[in-house]
Amino acid sequence: MKKLLSILVLGLLLGGNAYAEDKFIGKWISKNSNSVFEIKKEGDEYKVYILYSGRWLQKFESQIDGSFKKNNIFYKGTTTYLDRDLNQFDVKATYKIKKGDLIIKGKGISPFTNERFNSKSILKRFNENDKYKEGESLFGIKIGDSIKNYKTLTKINMGNEMVGYIEGIVIEAPEPNSDFESYIVKIAKGTDQIYQIFAYLGANRQELSYGQCESLMQPFRNHIEEKYKKNYIPMDKDSLLTGGSVTPSTKTFALVNKNTKFYYYVLWTSCDEPFSDAIGDKGQYIARISLFHDGLRQLHSANERKKINKKKKKF
Numbered sequence: 001m002k003k004l005l006s007i008l009v010l011g012l013l014l015g016g017n018a019y020a021e022d023k024f025i026g027k028w029i030s031k032n033s034n035s036v037f038e039i040k041k042e043g044d045e046y047k048v049y050i051l052y053s054g055r056w057l058q059k060f061e062s063q064i065d066g067s068f069k070k071n072n073i074f075y076k077g078t079t080t081y082l083d084r085d086l087n088q089f090d091v092k093a094t095y096k097i098k099k100g101d102l103i104i105k106g107k108g109i110s111p112f113t114n115e116r117f118n119s120k121s122i123l124k125r126f127n128e129n130d131k132y133k134e135g136e137s138l139f140g141i142k143i144g145d146s147i148k149n150y151k152t153l154t155k156i157n158m159g160n161e162m163v164g165y166i167e168g169i170v171i172e173a174p175e176p177n178s179d180f181e182s183y184i185v186k187i188a189k190g191t192d193q194i195y196q197i198f199a200y201l202g203a204n205r206q207e208l209s210y211g212q213c214e215s216l217m218q219p220f221r222n223h224i225e226e227k228y229k230k231n232y233i234p235m236d237k238d239s240l241l242t243g244g245s246v247t248p249s250t251k252t253f254a255l256v257n258k259n260t261k262f263y264y265y266v267l268w269t270s271c272d273e274p275f276s277d278a279i280g281d282k283g284q285y286i287a288r289i290s291l292f293h294d295g296l297r298q299l300h301s302a303n304e305r306k307k308i309n310k311k312k313k314k315f
Contacts (some may be wrong), residue, residue: 017238028123034133052132057144083110086302138291140174153201154277190303195296201287213271213285
């Protein structure tokens, strides 16, 4: 009887351990970045696949983002890390489930920048009914979308003699507004994703003074908090260090993540003199709204930097 009882207890313990290990398997979403991962067990090793990057607004297929095994009572392996220049590499990591959350801690040194770091990611279960967090839209134009999904009208130079050529693509807006006449986007080189949207008022044809431009833009500013407060905390970007409270004079809005208190989106409603001859004439002020995603802009800059580095010749 005692022997039978011992076998039953051992079976329960082994079954409990197997169940604990199985808790890793499945889909997870990062609380910080909204990236989605799937963990599969292959032999005695767990493989972590990235399905969707919330930072880059991209879908992936069968791309490994880490792996780990059980080492005594701990789970250790690797995870993929990005340094400040967006170089990607694997680092040592630990994996743990605590109160239903998956906690991944990474530690190492970037082989590209020699930067030391400690990272911590907290993920929760991603259910089949959940959806990927897609980019915000403006007039039916979606941040993160491929430019191929839109009808291109022409390309213009949004730069000047000082900064050089900056490509702007004039497109048809899927949901145009009668107050606006033209819609221009910037795209991330290497992925062709839209990272900035510009919408220009038709009234710009009148060569607006600063006062006229401001009076036209104010009603749109008054609507921004109502439009975005469900998913973000709209804040005054220019006064973030002192609280970021939105006031009637706020012209540049940061759309702050409610969980992380960090922001990728910036919304401009400023009245400025034209930066480029393609936008307007000197002496007039331009009425526009612009939605900008800093994560994709960083990706664009990183891809441009890599292209330049490839052209360098050592001597």
